[in-house]
Amino acid sequence: MCKKETKVFLCKYCKRYFCKEHIDPKPVLTFQQVFTAKEPLRSKLEEFWRSEKGHPDYVYTQIFWEKMEEEERTIMRKMWEALDRLNEQKYGKKESSSSSIIVRIDLVTIILLILIFILIVLFFIFSH
Ligand SMILES: [Zn+2]
Numbered sequence: 001m002c003k004k005e006t007k008v009f010l011c012k013y014c015k016r017y018f019c020k021e022h023i024d025p026k027p028v029l030t031f032q033q034v035f036t037a038k039e040p041l042r043s044k045l046e047e048f049w050r051s052e053k054g055h056p057d058y059v060y061t062q063i064f065w066e067k068m069e070e071e072e073r074t075i076m077r078k079m080w081e082a083l084d085r086l087n088e089q090k091y092g093k094k095e096s097s098s099s100s101i102i103v104r105i106d107l108v109t110i111i112l113l114i115l116i117f118i119l120i121v122l123f124f125i126f127s128h
């Protein structure tokens with residue numbers, strides 16, 4: 001593939017030698033695969049497809065698709081986790097705010113009762 005006579009590098013996937021410019025492996029893609037893919041995968045595939053750099057590598061292609069699948073799974077998992085967190089926040093806040101209101105009301109009534117009691121006691125002391 002490389003016609004230039006320069007320093008060559010071994011591709012760890014297909015075990016062939018390439019120049020610096022072509023050492024990066026890229027997935028072997030057909031026109032069909034690129035243009036029937038859904039975004040954001042499509043732009044990624046198209047970038048590889050148009051790129052002059054790197055070399056098409058059948059060994060890497062397998063790994064590439066596994067990586068893409070893994071990425072998709074990760075995105076899905078993150079989305080679910082984000083949703084879970086949102087739900088937790090919603091319910092968590094509701095519970096804590098309502099219970100704190102109850103606690104605050106209790107405190108206020110107790111303080112008021114104590115104040116009233118002190119006033120009554122004071123009133124009796126001074127009225128005598
Ligand atoms: Zn080359």
Ligand SMILES: [Zn+2]
Nearest residue numbers: 011014025057
């Ligand atoms: Zn290779």
